[in-house]
Amino acid sequence: MNLPQSNKPRIVIIGGGFAGMNVAKNLRNIDAQVVLVDKNNFHTFQPLLYQVATAGLEPDSVTYPLRKIFNHFNNFFVRIASAKKIDIENNLLITDKGDIEYDLLVIATGAETNYFGNKKIEHYSMPMKSVREALDLRSLILQNFEEALITNNIEERQKLMNIAIVGGGPTGVELAGALAELKKYILPKDYPDLDFRQMTVHLIEGQDRLLAAMSNEASNKAESFLQEMGVQIWLNTFVEDFDGQIVSTSTKKKLPTKTLIWAAGVKGSPVDGIESDKFGRIPVDETLKVLGSDNLFVVGDLAAIEGNLQPMLASVACQQGEFLAKNLKLHLANKAMKPFVYNDKGTMATIGRNKAVVDLPNFKFQGRLAWYAWMFIHLMLLVGFRNRIIALTNWVWNYINYDSGIRLIIRPFKRKELLKEDVLEEV
Amino acid sequence: MNLPQSNKPRIVIIGGGFAGMNVAKNLRNIDAQVVLVDKNNFHTFQPLLYQVATAGLEPDSVTYPLRKIFNHFNNFFVRIASAKKIDIENNLLITDKGDIEYDLLVIATGAETNYFGNKKIEHYSMPMKSVREALDLRSLILQNFEEALITNNIEERQKLMNIAIVGGGPTGVELAGALAELKKYILPKDYPDLDFRQMTVHLIEGQDRLLAAMSNEASNKAESFLQEMGVQIWLNTFVEDFDGQIVSTSTKKKLPTKTLIWAAGVKGSPVDGIESDKFGRIPVDETLKVLGSDNLFVVGDLAAIEGNLQPMLASVACQQGEFLAKNLKLHLANKAMKPFVYNDKGTMATIGRNKAVVDLPNFKFQGRLAWYAWMFIHLMLLVGFRNRIIALTNWVWNYINYDSGIRLIIRPFKRKELLKEDVLEEV
Numbered sequence: 001m002n003l004p005q006s007n008k009p010r011i012v013i014i015g016g017g018f019a020g021m022n023v024a025k026n027l028r029n030i031d032a033q034v035v036l037v038d039k040n041n042f043h044t045f046q047p048l049l050y051q052v053a054t055a056g057l058e059p060d061s062v063t064y065p066l067r068k069i070f071n072h073f074n075n076f077f078v079r080i081a082s083a084k085k086i087d088i089e090n091n092l093l094i095t096d097k098g099d100i101e102y103d104l105l106v107i108a109t110g111a112e113t114n115y116f117g118n119k120k121i122e123h124y125s126m127p128m129k130s131v132r133e134a135l136d137l138r139s140l141i142l143q144n145f146e147e148a149l150i151t152n153n154i155e156e157r158q159k160l161m162n163i164a165i166v167g168g169g170p171t172g173v174e175l176a177g178a179l180a181e182l183k184k185y186i187l188p189k190d191y192p193d194l195d196f197r198q199m200t201v202h203l204i205e206g207q208d209r210l211l212a213a214m215s216n217e218a219s220n221k222a223e224s225f226l227q228e229m230g231v232q233i234w235l236n237t238f239v240e241d242f243d244g245q246i247v248s249t250s251t252k253k254k255l256p257t258k259t260l261i262w263a264a265g266v267k268g269s270p271v272d273g274i275e276s277d278k279f280g281r282i283p284v285d286e287t288l289k290v291l292g293s294d295n296l297f298v299v300g301d302l303a304a305i306e307g308n309l310q311p312m313l314a315s316v317a318c319q320q321g322e323f324l325a326k327n328l329k330l331h332l333a334n335k336a337m338k339p340f341v342y343n344d345k346g347t348m349a350t351i352g353r354n355k356a357v358v359d360l361p362n363f364k365f366q367g368r369l370a371w372y373a374w375m376f377i378h379l380m381l382l383v384g385f386r387n388r389i390i391a392l393t394n395w396v397w398n399y400i401n402y403d404s405g406i407r408l409i410i411r412p413f414k415r416k417e418l419l420k421e422d423v424l425e426e427v
Numbered sequence: 428m429n430l431p432q433s434n435k436p437r438i439v440i441i442g443g444g445f446a447g448m449n450v451a452k453n454l455r456n457i458d459a460q461v462v463l464v465d466k467n468n469f470h471t472f473q474p475l476l477y478q479v480a481t482a483g484l485e486p487d488s489v490t491y492p493l494r495k496i497f498n499h500f501n502n503f504f505v506r507i508a509s510a511k512k513i514d515i516e517n518n519l520l521i522t523d524k525g526d527i528e529y530d531l532l533v534i535a536t537g538a539e540t541n542y543f544g545n546k547k548i549e550h551y552s553m554p555m556k557s558v559r560e561a562l563d564l565r566s567l568i569l570q571n572f573e574e575a576l577i578t579n580n581i582e583e584r585q586k587l588m589n590i591a592i593v594g595g596g597p598t599g600v601e602l603a604g605a606l607a608e609l610k611k612y613i614l615p616k617d618y619p620d621l622d623f624r625q626m627t628v629h630l631i632e633g634q635d636r637l638l639a640a641m642s643n644e645a646s647n648k649a650e651s652f653l654q655e656m657g658v659q660i661w662l663n664t665f666v667e668d669f670d671g672q673i674v675s676t677s678t679k680k681k682l683p684t685k686t687l688i689w690a691a692g693v694k695g696s697p698v699d700g701i702e703s704d705k706f707g708r709i710p711v712d713e714t715l716k717v718l719g720s721d722n723l724f725v726v727g728d729l730a731a732i733e734g735n736l737q738p739m740l741a742s743v744a745c746q747q748g749e750f751l752a753k754n755l756k757l758h759l760a761n762k763a764m765k766p767f768v769y770n771d772k773g774t775m776a777t778i779g780r781n782k783a784v785v786d787l788p789n790f791k792f793q794g795r796l797a798w799y800a801w802m803f804i805h806l807m808l809l810v811g812f813r814n815r816i817i818a819l820t821n822w823v824w825n826y827i828n829y830d831s832g833i834r835l836i837i838r839p840f841k842r843k844e845l846l847k848e849d850v851l852e853e854v
Contacts, residue, residue, distance in 0.1 A: 002579050004620070041569060041836045058487045060833040067617040068834070077620070080573040080836075097577050131837055142468060146507040150524050152429050190494040193431070193504070386824050393820060397813050406487040407495070409468045409507075410558055411838065 001098035019300025020108030022321025168205030286339035428525035446727025447535030449748025595632030713766035
């Protein structure tokens with residue numbers, strides 16, 4: 001691949017998510033050539049993807065062009081390509097657009113949706129890990145209501161209107177809340193001919209509480225908020241099967257719906273050529289260096305620190321990114337690298353208008369104040385002043401008007417074909 | 428299709444563009460059932476599509492959900508479906524989602540890109556008549572620059588960087604100006620490794636001046652503005668061929684580029700089952716009623732009024748829509764319908780920052796004041812207060828920062844496959 005020759009060491013970073021972007025940002029002015037490789041030309045602020053899916057924000061609020069972040073950096077190169085393989089012996093990253101030699105390689109390819117091997121669920125359900133997937137979900141939900149209007153079949157109509165979400169973590173909880181608000185405030189205005197008592201938002205969680213990574217107070221409050229908003233919560237329940245029409249669960253409860261949103265888990269998304277564990281994560285030492293290697297580093301969701309495993313969270317990825325940049329500088333200076341220590345500043349989740357839950361290390365609170373805190377923090381975390389203005393304008397508009405402006409089916413989602421059972425093995 | 432039975436007459440409108448939307452808006456409180464059918468769930472403000480294509484605005488600023496426009500109307504129904512055929516004998520509109528009976532039918536399906544029968548150009552060139560096409564064009568232009576960075580082949584790089592636009596009407600002129608500004612202010616920051624002297628924006632027009640529908644003053648000023656901005660203008664030149672690599676013209680000049688934007692013309696986009704002329708437009712009398720019919724009406728770009736042919740412009744479509752609603756009310760009251768008279772309030776086009784041309788019936792002006800007028804009018808014409816705020820925020824941001832925030836390749840455009848000459852007839 002066309003890159004300037006240089007007598008300085010070349011650091012190649014794969015992935016411009018929270019982890020990779022923060023490594024790159026903190027390598028500014030380093031005495032090396034830095035190359036950032038990503039398959040997209042933008043960074044995605046994943047925590048707000050659920051608002052893209054529920055027609056609250058457009059993609060431009062939750063994404064940011066990578067080139068714009070880095071166009072003032074010297075000796076820094078962005079290349080849009082898909083990483084295919086790492087040739088460790090030859091220090092070569094192989095991509096769909098050509099090969100790149102590296103001196104140091106940082107792997108920050110993050111995580112992908114985990115279907116736990118269930119091919120049928122993978123085929124029929126809707127993931128929400130990328131902007132494209134969030135837009136597909138938005139299109140499908142709106143298409144469902146258009147079809148519900150047209151059909152004369154009551155059972156069919158109910159399957160089109162119902163939505164099931166699997167996974168009671170932050171993504172599932174935030175989606176359930178946003179969909180409950182669509183049902184309450186927005187969809188009945190758009191579809192006055194439909195009876196919205198026929199629509200149910202189901203939230204299915206395998207453990208005995210929602211937001212299992214947060215405090216009991218947060219879990220309980222999130223549950224009661226969602227119940228107030230009309231969400232049906234199924235705890236201690238696992239989804240066993242989905243044929244595009246009926247969700248079958250471990251409690252024998254069957255939910256009729258054409259829309260199953262899969263937010264039940266993620267796994268590491270490594271690059272070929274490097275060994276990962278059964279969760280797809282790459283084992284690293286406490287300095288974030290790959291075990292047994294001298295020039296391979298892993299950061300973010302993909303990194304499994306031996307003896308100090310971290311949760312797959314945006315805040316961990318950001319801290320690791322910043323930290324690894326410092327370690328790389330030590331490494332280039334032939335100094336000893338330091339061990340990563342996570343500084344937990346707290347976690348939060350929003351459920352709806354004036355409803356959020358916040359766990360700080362020494363203080364927990366829920367409700368309106370938590371919601372303001374959530375909005376403020378997320379606005380500040382968005383990359384770029386312009387994105388903040390646009391997101392804030394949309395939020396204020398929606399808050400005042402109980403409305404959102406962008407219920408647009410720009411690219412209709414092509415509904416999945418029915419699978420024949422015997423074809424399933426090959427999907 | 429599922430629609431409430433009613434003893435009132437049913438008016439079906441096909442198309443929610445400027446014409447159809449304005450018919451529908453002005454039928455509020457009519458003593459009839461009104462059904463609006465569109466293949467998209469949104470109205471598109473086509474005059475600003477070029478800003479979506481050049482990464483200045485997101486789709487939510489230039490589109491508006493149809494249901495939101497009409498959700499306060501009584502006895503009014505929006506159905507998202509594609510009109511397939513009109514069965515005139517049985518007063519039936521056949522769509523991909525089922526049939527709809529009508530008493531009165533308003534056809535407002537507008538216009539589509541006209542390739543004048545050239546299949547090869549249709550295959551390789553980029554149209555820009557819909558939001559999806561504008562987004563595809565945005566993706567392609569950005570993908571081209573990513574590829575130009577990666578290639579080592581200088582000729583290939585130049586083809587990737589050059590852009591040719593066919594058609595010197597408002598769309599072509601506005602696109603050329605916006606692309607020239609991208610080249611001047613934005614792309615060199617994002618791609619510091621590329622030499623932008625290698626990039627040329629070509630604007631090709633068959634007639635002897637740009638903006639041929641406007642005054643000579645407007646044409647001359649638009650031409651000199653574009654030349655100042657570095658656009659190569661080819662007047663009296665017709666594109667004869669394009670193979671995805673080289674544009675061949677009637678003057679034997681050949682332009683190497685992989686991106687040919689086709690803004691050279693439109694034709695009517697009628698529905699099967701009704702006769703149209705060789706420009707695809709449907710002949711109507713001066714009341715907008717189809718000749719020889721008693722309950723078929725045509726409005727907007729599709730209407731060819733015998734003896735009073737109107738240009739295919741948004742302002743004509745809006746006026747005809749409003750006018751036809753009045754005529755339908757007269758028709759339902761068994762009163763004589765009136766003849767349509769176009770009230771020409773003037774035309775305008777924008778070329779770039781502080782550069783626009785305005786022709787009013789008694790006054791023509793160009794430059795900064797014209798640009799302010801253009802912006803003010805277009806903001807006011809956008810549907811909905813929210814869209815105006817978001818568009819204005821983007822414009823102010825871009826104006827101050829010489830930048831735009833949304834250079835995002837959300838859905839990469841799949842480059843067209845090379846055609847074999849003998850396959851061409853079947854394309």
